[in-house]
Each structure stands twice: as C-alpha cells, then as structure tokens.
Amino acid sequence: MTSRATIIGTGSCLPRRILSNQELETIVETTDEWITTRTGIKNRRISRSGEETSKLAAGAARQALEMAGLVATDLDQIIVATVTSEMTMPSCACLVQKELGATRAFAYDVNAACSGFVYGLDLAEKYIRAEPDLKILVIGAETMSTRLNWQDRNTCVLFGDGAGACIMTGNNSGRGMLASQLYSDGRLFDLLKINCAVSMNPDLSLADHDGSYIKMAGRDVFKYAVRSMEKAASMVLDKTNLTISDIKLIIPHQANIRILKSLADHLGTPLEKVYINLDKYGNTSAASVPIALDEANREGCLQENDLLLLCCFGGGFTWGAMIFRW
Ligand code: UT7
Numbered sequence: 001m002t003s004r005a006t007i008i009g010t011g012s013c014l015p016r017r018i019l020s021n022q023e024l025e026t027i028v029e030t031t032d033e034w035i036t037t038r039t040g041i042k043n044r045r046i047s048r049s050g051e052e053t054s055k056l057a058a059g060a061a062r063q064a065l066e067m068a069g070l071v072a073t074d075l076d077q078i079i080v081a082t083v084t085s086e087m088t089m090p091s092c093a094c095l096v097q098k099e100l101g102a103t104r105a106f107a108y109d110v111n112a113a114c115s116g117f118v119y120g121l122d123l124a125e126k127y128i129r130a131e132p133d134l135k136i137l138v139i140g141a142e143t144m145s146t147r148l149n150w151q152d153r154n155t156c157v158l159f160g161d162g163a164g165a166c167i168m169t170g171n172n173s174g175r176g177m178l179a180s181q182l183y184s185d186g187r188l189f190d191l192l193k194i195n196c197a198v199s200m201n202p203d204l205s206l207a208d209h210d211g212s213y214i215k216m217a218g219r220d221v222f223k224y225a226v227r228s229m230e231k232a233a234s235m236v237l238d239k240t241n242l243t244i245s246d247i248k249l250i251i252p253h254q255a256n257i258r259i260l261k262s263l264a265d266h267l268g269t270p271l272e273k274v275y276i277n278l279d280k281y282g283n284t285s286a287a288s289v290p291i292a293l294d295e296a297n298r299e300g301c302l303q304e305n306d307l308l309l310l311c312c313f314g315g316g317f318t319w320g321a322m323i324f325r326w
Contacts, residue, residue: 001173003129003170003172004170004171004174004176004177004178004325005121005129005168005169005171005177006169006173006175006177006324007176008067008171009063009064009066009067009068009069009166010064010067010165010167010290010293010297011061011062011063011065011164011165011294012060012162012164012287012290012295013058013059013060013162013164014056014163015045015047015048015051015162016048016051018043018046019043019044019045019046020032020042021035021157024156024157027150027156028150028151028152029153030153038256039158039256039257039258039278040256040257040258040260040276040278041157041158041257041278041279041282042280043160043279043281044159044161044281044282045160045162046145047143047146047161052086053082053084053086053092053142053143053163054080054085054092054095054141056141056163056287057092057096057141057163057165058095058099059163060139060141060164060291061078061096061100061137061165062100063165064165065100065137065167068135068167070135072100072102072103073101073103074135075102075135075136075137075167076105076106076134076135077105077107077127077136077137078096078097078102078105078106078107078108078139079120079123079136079137079138080092080093080107080110080120080139081110081112081116081117081140081141082109082116082140082285082286083111083147083194083285083315084143084146085109086146092141093107093109094107094108096137096139102137105137110123112184112316113192113285113286113316113318114253114286114313114318115286115312115313115314115316115318115320116140116285116286116314116318117139117164117286117287117288117290117312118180118310118311118321119182119318120139120140121310121322122180122182122320122322125168125177125180128168128169128170132169132172134169137165138168138290140163140164140287140289140290140291141162141163141164141286141287142284142285142287144161144283145160147194147212147213148213148214149211149214152213154216154218155215155216158255158256158283159283159284160281160282160284161287162291163287163290164289164290164291164293164294166290166293166294174325175304175325175326176324176325177323178236178240178323178324179236179239179322179323180236180321180322181235181239181321181322182232182320183228183319183320184318188224188317189315189316189317191217191220191221191224192214192215192216192217192314192315192316193214194215194315195212195213195215222256222258222259224317225313225319226259226262226266228317228319229252229253229311229312229321230263232320232321233250233309234267235321236309236322236323237309237323240323242323244268244269245269247269247273247307247308247323248308248326249301249306250273250309250310251292251293251296252274252275252289252310252311252312252313253288253289253311253313253314254277254278254282254283254288254292255283255313256278256283257278257279260274263311275295275296276292277291277295285314286314289310289312293310302326303326305325305326306325307323307326308323308325308326309321309322309323310322310323
C-alpha cells in the first residue's frame, strides 16, 4: 500500500492573558452584543513578554513532539506558517529550531496568511511522499495583537494570538492525507493586508502608508471566504470520490461564526460537524486550524479512520482544503 503523510502528534499553546468583549468595550466604541452577534467571538488571548510568536510556536511543538513520542533531534524539517513573527529575518522557524534544539532539521517560514498552516501541511506531504520516513513539524503561530490598530473597531475586536502544531510522517496503513487543493488570487491582495514597517528607502515607501496594521474590507472578505472554502471543499471531495456525509469532522479557519454557518449550509451539512472554538480565541490567522485540530484531537472527536476535512481562507487571497483519513 502507498505511504501517506499522517499526523502523529498535535499541540497548541495560548497566551495566558484573556481579553474579553466586555474589556474591549473600554478600549474602543463597541459592545459585547455587537461582537457576539456579528462574529461569535467572546474572548481572545493576547501575548505578553515571553509569549512572542516563536515562543508560542515552540510551546505548541513541544506538546506535539510529546504526543508523537519523539524528541526534537528526530525532526527533519520545521515549517512555520506566520505573518507576525517577531523578526523579519531570521525566519520564525529558525527561532523555533533553536528553542527546541532540533539540530538535524532545516527550517523555514511559509506566508499564506490565515491559510498558511494548510499550505504547510501540503508542502510537508510532498516531502513525505518522496521520503516517507521524514518527521516534519508544521506549525501555525501568530501574535496578531502586534499588528492591530487598537483604535480600529472594524479589526481589533476580531483577532487573537496563539499557536498550534502537528508532526507528520509516512504511514502505509491507508491513513493520512487523501487529497489537497490550494488556491491563490493575488488580484485581491488589497482587500486584506498588512503593510510592511516604514521603508528605509524613501523611494520605496508606500504612498498610502499609515502604519503596519491589518486592514480589511470585511464584507468582501466574508463573501469570498464562504464561496472559496465551499469550492475547495467540493474539489477535494470530488478528488476522493467522497461526499460530505462521509466526513466525520470539518475544521475550517476560525474567522466568524456566520461564515461557518454559511459554509455548513452551502456544503449541506449540519453545523454540529463543524468544529468551532472561535468564541474562545477569535481569529488567530494561521494558528486557527492547528489550534482547533489539537483541541478536537485531545477531546477525542477523531477516531482512527475517521475522515477529516480541513478548509482555510486568508489574505492574498489564499484558500484551500484537504482530507485526511485519521
Ligand atoms: O481571517 C481572514 C478572513 N477574515 C474574515 O473572514 C473576516 C470576514 N468578515 C467578517 O467577519 C465581517 O464582515 C465583520 C465581522 C468584519 C464585520 O461584520 P459585518 O456584518 O460585515 O459588518 P459591517 O462591516 O457591514 O458593519 C456594520 C456596522 C457598521 O456601522 P454602519 O456603517 O452600519 O453604521 C460598522 O461601522 O457595524 C459597525 N461596526 C461595529 N460596531 C460595533 C463595525 N465594527 C464594529 C464593532 N462594534 N466592533
């Protein structure tokens, strides 16, 4: 039987500080009622010193290693999906490698915004298909709080910090990744973006630069998110000759409860099949799918051979879906 890329360990790490909707009411002109009904979010986590992106990433990785029964020196490769590393260079993945002491691994970052973790899994799968014994650590880690304009109620109430991780290796039992489909459309870059920090080259400064904050055309993003995730999910179902009723659990990017309800409607599946934890953490960008995956895994939502559908959507635009036999 062909070897497939299988997830053998998951982990997550959240900052200790909880920021509630009620507390946000004292920071910007908003209400718990607005945030809850429009987004489903009640709380989010905010990092403090010692909880930088690489530190959260390493915390999640340690849990995943423990579950997989591996030590850091067993790792061959480290992929970190992030848009909020504490450094532009070196990569967050190299900081994680140092933190873990994963001396055998090579390490690099992936930037596909909120879709980054799913892109990372896709990359890892390609390596494992070529070399099934590889042990690859894939992490989604973000400190979105460092890129929020805390005066902009359109965005600052939506995001949170955290990290999730998994370890993949080859397995020839028939379990593992069955199909994956990724997409991007750079023509829509302007609808969801974070400008880079001020340029030291005045000729290359952005004309519209008013801070390296996240900016989003919420309504447009909403529409594309539902349509794109639905199309990507349908594509991987077609590729595997499965239907939505075969799927045990759907773990989508956690941005907004209304997006998830609409996605469930479009896919023709009950909302109970969709894993939801955005009420606790808000939108943690690339960390949202792996944090949810780790929670679902530890809660026992997935039994051996269950079919799992992941779908993602983010800035770029980037989106995609994949199916695992757990
Ligand atoms: O992870 C990447 C993907 N990102 C997403 O998927 C986000 C997608 N978009 C969304 O989730 C939603 O569009 C939002 C939650 C961002 C916004 O919800 P909406 O129902 O689309 O609201 P809106 O932007 O149309 O704004 C409705 C009203 C506006 O007031 P007016 O113009 O109707 O008077 C806003 O100014 O709500 C106002 N508003 C707020 N009011 C209280 C916007 N933000 C807030 C707020 N508190 N925090």
